Amino acid sequence: MTMRLVIDTNILVGELLRERGRELIQHSDLALSITERILDETQYELRRRLRARVRRGGLTEATAQEILASAMRLIETKITLVAEAEYSHLETEARNRIPRDPDDWFTVALALEMEAAIWTQDCDFLGCGCPTWTTQTLLIQLRNAD
Numbered sequence: 001m002t003m004r005l006v007i008d009t010n011i012l013v014g015e016l017l018r019e020r021g022r023e024l025i026q027h028s029d030l031a032l033s034i035t036e037r038i039l040d041e042t043q044y045e046l047r048r049r050l051r052a053r054v055r056r057g058g059l060t061e062a063t064a065q066e067i068l069a070s071a072m073r074l075i076e077t078k079i080t081l082v083a084e085a086e087y088s089h090l091e092t093e094a095r096n097r098i099p100r101d102p103d104d105w106f107t108v109a110l111a112l113e114m115e116a117a118i119w120t121q122d123c124d125f126l127g128c129g130c131p132t133w134t135t136q137t138l139l140i141q142l143r144n145a146d
Helices: 009-016 019-025 035-057 059-077 089-099 103-116 135-146
Strands: 003-007 030-035 079-082 117-119
Touching: 003 009, 003 103, 003 135, 009 019, 009 035, 009 059, 009 089, 019 035, 019 059, 019 135, 030 035, 035 059, 035 079, 059 079, 079 103, 089 103, 103 117, 117 135
Parallel strands: 003 030, 003 117, 030 079
Antiparallel strands: none
């Protein structure tokens, strides 16, 4: 059973920084997609968090660069990047479905276009008309399916 999911930025960043998350992203039962905007936000946030860890002494610069390169390879090989042209026709509907944070319209629009669920911890997506999965419930579901 393959689950089609659009990954929210915060989830993607957090999971790319965890070994468990990197393994989860590679799970054979997951078909993961992101928008170009999520990719841009993810790259920015990964760099910001890794720089902070280097400044605090938790990582060396070399290790931070290795983590970043590994994360980007994982995105390129395991996550489908979808161009805005594929879902932009749903912008108005998506914005109406997520009124508390209309800047996340692209995540909802892509989920609608793909008939996919959204992997998120963000409560703003609740009630948008698309199924949502948290990491905890996703892990339980995948464990039960195995």
